[in-house]
Amino acid sequence: MSVKERLIYLPLGGAGEIGMNCYVYGYGPEGEERLIVVDLGVTFPDMDTTPGVDLIMPDVSWLEANAERIEAIFITHAHEDHVGALGHLWPGLRAPVYARPFTGAIAKMKMEEAGQPADSVRIVGPHPAATEAGPFRVQFLPVSHSIPESAALVIDTPAGRIVHTADFKLDGSPVVGEPFDPELWHAIAREGDGVRALVCDSTNVFSPQPGRSEAGLVGPITELLKGQEGMVVATTFASNIARLKTLAEAGRDAGRSVCLLGRAMKRMLTAAVEAGIVSDFPSLVQPEEAADVPRGNLMLIVTGSQGERRAASAQLSRGKYLGLEMKAGDLFLFSSKTIPGNERGVIRVMNAFSEMGVDIVDDRGGLYHVSGHANRPDLEAVHDLMRPKILIPMHGEHRHLREHVKLGLAKGIASEIATNGMMLDITGDEPAVVEYVEAGRTYLDGSTLLGAMDGVVRDRIRMALNGHVLVTILLDEDDQPLGDAWVDLKGLAETTRSGASLADEIESELTEFLENAGPKVITNDDKIEEAVKRIVRQVTMEEIGKKPEVTVVVSRLAVE
């Protein structure tokens, strides 16, 4: 009796959120499938849910427990939400990593920064080159996006062909990198038995208009620059090499010297030049030279399109940066869109520039930015082109995935929502959920990894919301209090509304408690702690209306 083999799909990140992409495919007998991993990305923390955290990554415990089954890791493109976790998570997976040259250069940097072997990253060419990985044969299919070399993966398995789109848009003239090639995609869809499953980007499923081309921006941006008399500063994503080129060309065509500011931007451009992706980038001046260029002849291209506090745009909004400074009459251009959740930071930068008298142009009119993702009609065009048996939306919040499934069902394609941790069997005509795998989040916090459920970050949020009271109690050899309880406050009002000292009020209540505590309590640290916490919270609530976190330290002179 032969064991039935199956083809599985398991998202561990990126399905039910936009960020930290990580998708797993498997083929083989149930529970023994050989695996490949597509992308290992990060998502970014915020004060509301992850204060103090440096990066958020998928919880790959399931992969680690099955590490010996992993044949390979494929990185589709060099955006942080696809490659940012590679160095941090690789030690638990230890499989070879495949990527195209520019993506591979960034992937190697990620490995090196994390102290992992960069030579685990192997550089491969695009379709028709193919990588064999156990039962899988994988080709990188070039596609346009907001970073060079983005590639869909054509994954052939004994159960049929999967096309994993990665992030993409349909751009026939993307300025840098390969245009979307409908004929090639058509050919791939028609080879053999066609496409069993299309696993497809969902980011812009709610955008009703067809996407626009990167090539349409240089004209309007050049026009905008020609009308300016002061310095012009433009920001966009550091990795959007095509946009950097568009901005730099517009600057040059408007008669300006162009200077790049921001480490990430320089790093990306260097990697792109080294990978041979961009060869005719306009010449640049260095920041120290830029300071000598008349303002009306200068253009800066800077990092920080999302209002990040340490990026060049925010630095300029606070004053001088690398000898350069914005002044009244200058122009600041956001050649970018604000990612939902980043509004506060972007608005902070805008207002700081406004106070300097700097004019701001953003994407409101749609003239100076285009998205890197396929819009709703583009997604439909790809469905039609690929004619898959099964559609599985990815790279989206739940609402995006759900809308994308509706689109597929309307075309008669078997479509299914699979969010992080849901394992689908896609061997048959309809995808079927066969297992739920633990798939949470892992935090990089300083130099260490934390589980999202460890409680560490929860304690930080509680201290931030409620403040922290520390109580030190000293008991002598006879378990009698030595002096008064000592109270330290952090993140709480020191004085009550009546002008009394909150610490004094708490201390006097605690002293009374200790004086009257019976032997059963006073000899038991847990009971003391419990009572002290209750008293501290009660007094603090009465006096200032807060219910703080409390830490109690009981020191005893008695030898146990």
Add this chain to the structure above:
Amino acid sequence: MSVKERLIYLPLGGAGEIGMNCYVYGYGPEGEERLIVVDLGVTFPDMDTTPGVDLIMPDVSWLEANAERIEAIFITHAHEDHVGALGHLWPGLRAPVYARPFTGAIAKMKMEEAGQPADSVRIVGPHPAATEAGPFRVQFLPVSHSIPESAALVIDTPAGRIVHTADFKLDGSPVVGEPFDPELWHAIAREGDGVRALVCDSTNVFSPQPGRSEAGLVGPITELLKGQEGMVVATTFASNIARLKTLAEAGRDAGRSVCLLGRAMKRMLTAAVEAGIVSDFPSLVQPEEAADVPRGNLMLIVTGSQGERRAASAQLSRGKYLGLEMKAGDLFLFSSKTIPGNERGVIRVMNAFSEMGVDIVDDRGGLYHVSGHANRPDLEAVHDLMRPKILIPMHGEHRHLREHVKLGLAKGIASEIATNGMMLDITGDEPAVVEYVEAGRTYLDGSTLLGAMDGVVRDRIRMALNGHVLVTILLDEDDQPLGDAWVDLKGLAETTRSGASLADEIESELTEFLENAGPKVITNDDKIEEAVKRIVRQVTMEEIGKKPEVTVVVSRLAVE
């Protein structure tokens, strides 16, 4: 020699931000001007800058120091950012409060909730009724907005007439409340010497299209509802009585029973009915009755358009609420816009509904919501109608005020940006900055007031970002350490990447330090504290890459 009298304008909140409005006008000899206060509003905290804070209010220390000069407080309308701080700040000002009936009812609630005398709030009628307040004569001039009874103030002084628009839009058919009356405004602009200063709402200065009328919504919303088979739930701002009526009428016209959920919404509607503002509101069913209505015949109107965690919309997104529950095939309508900064909360609610299979309609198409503020062409229309000598933009972030000033200057009006704390002399042809007054923020934190600069909230943010280490050290009568240093961690990883206990690592370093500390250090609490903090930060940085907050408690048995 007679002392020259002057007319001054001093914003203490709302100029340089959208929120916590508070504007002061004064007339009299320099430094002895008699004062009136327009609005006492709040703004809402966020985790990024104000974790744990309940409300943010203007710092009115300057007013408190000059309380005997205050003739009156005027409240233009009942939005939280105009009346929310009244009860909390009134004790320092103690002047009579004037408002129209609905606004006054809300103002009285604010006073009562804060334990202040509600009878300090005096109800006044609209223009031509007038209130004398020292050298000021003030009329409430009805204007359309997203809450009933919003009023501009016509402020007559010996130096001329000021029109303080408050929040407004130009709506000739606002569904509830008075339409904008251009003839009345025209007449007011032409009386006597005309308008010396127009102090004007700037919120929508970047919106290029003329504003649309509230009355245009009922048709599209009714059409939307008629096409639905499941339950429909709609959300909007609780205080937008016109929108509540529009939604309820659309529900009724689509054959549905309508039920209101959310305390704030019921309170607002009750106040509006009691003030006689709305008399023909469609009949409502109670939540307990609603549960028996077939889903296809039911409409809920709920609080929580901004994704607030405790509001009805968020409760429904998490499951049953007051016996009601959303299901696949239901519709959720955001008849509202998301205020910048609230995106994360709104998106969280949207995705939770998506997981339930609930369809979501938001304001993307512009069919189901109109703004309550005048757009750019509307502002220009008001400039033309009022023909002021001076324009002072208010109710805006710096970028809005700056753009509004540009608009005024382009028309040849003397226009000036005045942000919180900048006192303008507006007696002459051009406004002139004459003083900078301390104008920060005051926090309501639990039941107590904190200054924004007190450091309390800064400590909370630091604990949230860095974690908190508590060290307890016990020294005997001879200043020798009694036992080891004791370390408690809060908000920090307990184990290092190598698997060791972080607390143990710190304790052993501290023990070594204490054993080797010389007498100069060991007898000096400050020196011990300094050294301990340094060691804790160093070890924690080495072990887990974090630089924590540290609190050190040194207990000595020695009698001093």
